[in-house]
Amino acid sequence: MNFLIKILYLLSKIPLKILYIFSDIIFFLNYYIVGYRKKVILQNIKNSFPDKTDEEIQAILKKFYLNFSDYLVETVKSFSISETESRVRMQHINQNLFHEAKAEGKNIILMAGHVFNWEWMNALATLTPQKNTHPVYRKVNSSFWEDQMKKVRNKFGNEALEANEVILNIFRNQNDGESIYMFVADQTPHVANVNYGLKFLNQRTPAFIGYDKLATRMDLIFIYCEMKKIKRGFYQVNYHRIYPDGEKFVKNEVVRKFHKLLENTIHKYPDNYLWSHRKWKYQDSIKTYDGE
Numbered sequence: 001m002n003f004l005i006k007i008l009y010l011l012s013k014i015p016l017k018i019l020y021i022f023s024d025i026i027f028f029l030n031y032y033i034v035g036y037r038k039k040v041i042l043q044n045i046k047n048s049f050p051d052k053t054d055e056e057i058q059a060i061l062k063k064f065y066l067n068f069s070d071y072l073v074e075t076v077k078s079f080s081i082s083e084t085e086s087r088v089r090m091q092h093i094n095q096n097l098f099h100e101a102k103a104e105g106k107n108i109i110l111m112a113g114h115v116f117n118w119e120w121m122n123a124l125a126t127l128t129p130q131k132n133t134h135p136v137y138r139k140v141n142s143s144f145w146e147d148q149m150k151k152v153r154n155k156f157g158n159e160a161l162e163a164n165e166v167i168l169n170i171f172r173n174q175n176d177g178e179s180i181y182m183f184v185a186d187q188t189p190h191v192a193n194v195n196y197g198l199k200f201l202n203q204r205t206p207a208f209i210g211y212d213k214l215a216t217r218m219d220l221i222f223i224y225c226e227m228k229k230i231k232r233g234f235y236q237v238n239y240h241r242i243y244p245d246g247e248k249f250v251k252n253e254v255v256r257k258f259h260k261l262l263e264n265t266i267h268k269y270p271d272n273y274l275w276s277h278r279k280w281k282y283q284d285s286i287k288t289y290d291g292e
Contacts, residue, residue: 012079016233019073027069041275048201063271071116078152086123093238098128101221105177108221111185113262114274115227125156132179138163188279197286200259204283215249224261229272
């Protein structure tokens with residue numbers, strides 16, 4: 001494993017313009033030869049955009065494979081990318097929201113989707129006035145890869161938290177405007193926990209709702225992260241505060257609003273979403289469905 005770690009870090013030291021040559025090779029193999037999860041990806045895109053022509057679907061599919069290949073090499077680059085390069089390659093818009101939260105004395109729940117490249121948001125910790133920034137991650141089967149990805153997320157002064165412990169951590173800690181919790185909020189819940197689902201991208205979609213408990217029980221600030229790929233190797237994230245319709249969020253309100261915002265983003269940049277996930281495989285297990 002130590003040898004593998006050394007290889008990984010050596011690869012991450014290679015300039016991105018060269019790593020993108022590897023990305024081109026990965027794209028060619030994936031799209032033209034291997035067809036990694038091609039049936040799943042194609043079906044997900046077709047179901048999400050029933051009004052698009054076959055030509056439009058194929059264009060999204062091809063661009064997705066290009067973006068996915070870039071994502072893979074950019075994730076490798078994450079192991080050694082500097083703070084300066086991160087700031088250049090990821091532009092953060094509406095940073096005033098973080099100062100507003102600190103002035104209001106409220107902690108922040110950041111909500112991103114699986115839109116490329118969410119892994120490059122870690123340097124945000126160097127830009128905000130909050131003392132504590134916590135990327136939230138889910139355990140993976142490989143302890144080796146979990147350790148490595150946790151190291152990546154702990155860069156730039158972050159303190160990563162595992163998904164099963166983060167909710168309790170938020171409830172226990174003071175709500176004082178000094179902490180940011182970064183969720184990739186469109187995770188698919190385990191089949192045993194598919195308690196709530198909604199209509200998302202034209203489909204019955206199981207929704208992760210752990211953060212909804214926070215919205216209804218604590219006076220926190222919820223912010224949506226709209227990711228946009230400007231060009232190869234350069235991204236922009238635009239932050240939007242999510243407000244309740246009334247004085248406070250009601251049950252599942254923030255879940256619905258997050259998914260609506262994410263859906264709008266995907267409609268604008270359909271090839272930049274992670275279509276390879278089997279996001280809809282548990283849709284028949286949904287206990288409570290919100291089809292509005």
